[in-house]
Amino acid sequence: MEHEIDRFLRYLATERGLSDNYQLSVHQSLEHFRAWAEGQGVVAVKEVDLSFLSQFLAARKQSGVSSGTLRLNLISLRVFFRFLQRRGLVPEDPADGLDAARPERRLPRTLSESQMQALIEGIDVSKPLGLRDRAMVELFYGSGLRLAELVKAPVHCVDLDTRTIRVTGKGGKTRVVPFGVQAREALDAYLLRERPSLAKPRSGDALFLSIRGRALTPVRVWQMLRERAVVAGLDPDLIHPHLLRHSFATHLLAHGADLRVIQELLGHADIATTQIYTHVDSTRLKQVHRQFHPRGT
Numbered sequence: 001m002e003h004e005i006d007r008f009l010r011y012l013a014t015e016r017g018l019s020d021n022y023q024l025s026v027h028q029s030l031e032h033f034r035a036w037a038e039g040q041g042v043v044a045v046k047e048v049d050l051s052f053l054s055q056f057l058a059a060r061k062q063s064g065v066s067s068g069t070l071r072l073n074l075i076s077l078r079v080f081f082r083f084l085q086r087r088g089l090v091p092e093d094p095a096d097g098l099d100a101a102r103p104e105r106r107l108p109r110t111l112s113e114s115q116m117q118a119l120i121e122g123i124d125v126s127k128p129l130g131l132r133d134r135a136m137v138e139l140f141y142g143s144g145l146r147l148a149e150l151v152k153a154p155v156h157c158v159d160l161d162t163r164t165i166r167v168t169g170k171g172g173k174t175r176v177v178p179f180g181v182q183a184r185e186a187l188d189a190y191l192l193r194e195r196p197s198l199a200k201p202r203s204g205d206a207l208f209l210s211i212r213g214r215a216l217t218p219v220r221v222w223q224m225l226r227e228r229a230v231v232a233g234l235d236p237d238l239i240h241p242h243l244l245r246h247s248f249a250t251h252l253l254a255h256g257a258d259l260r261v262i263q264e265l266l267g268h269a270d271i272a273t274t275q276i277y278t279h280v281d282s283t284r285l286k287q288v289h290r291q292f293h294p295r296g297t
Helices: 002-014 020-039 050-062 067-086 113-121 130-143 147-152 181-193 218-231 241-254 259-266 271-292
Strands: 164-168 174-178
Touching: 002 020, 002 067, 020 050, 020 067, 020 147, 020 218, 050 067, 113 130, 113 241, 130 147, 130 181, 130 218, 130 241, 147 164, 147 218, 147 241, 174 259, 218 241, 241 259, 241 271, 259 271
Parallel strands: none
Antiparallel strands: 164 174
16 A cells, blocks of 8 residues: 555656645545554555445544544545546545535634744744744744745745745745745844855755755744744644744734735635634724724723
């Protein structure tokens, strides 16, 4: 099964050109399935049937995974076995009958403003890679970028004078996103004092470089955030790149930003996607109502 999973992941990367994030998500889902299947004594894809897949998903649900994670597992299995069936590696697609019902929509988890401050200020810029990591977290939180947008951003797309960054998001759409003074200062320090020492002849134009002078991978950024979370006294299991994007949107809304503006900043095609952040604003709405409505008090 491991061989077929590797072949499928190569297909996603080379023939489909799908994002690193998507490949990572599918890889994790299929690895969970492979490990569980081996524990049941099943090591070949030809031994898998619909009942076996249903048992796996039921076991995942009983283990307490979220409905969103369960859906990702299900989708990964469907595309994986569809690929195998089309390549003649299995006689029929055992995942064809899996139920793909839409799960309940969950509210995004966010960091509080004090937690965000602790995460940022916990990065010691006097230590190796401190300037890079501080600039990265400041830019993440200050602009609401997606992880893929951040790791693929080239140096020339950053304008420190106007405090903006031009990125290409989902669907190949380009947008210009502003960031604040603190992010500007962190980026300026990194670009002047640390990136030159990280750059190698073949580093290219990537904004954020690894210790080996290569563009950072999504996995390495995730690891960096977990390491920095430990220093800040936060639970590393709850910290991930998209959490900073959620926090960016949530804190903007809490301080009075218009939902349409947040939609533009995040690069959401549909305002309905952005509206999930309005749940955090109920306290502020009640305060405004009490203050301005004639019968609010």
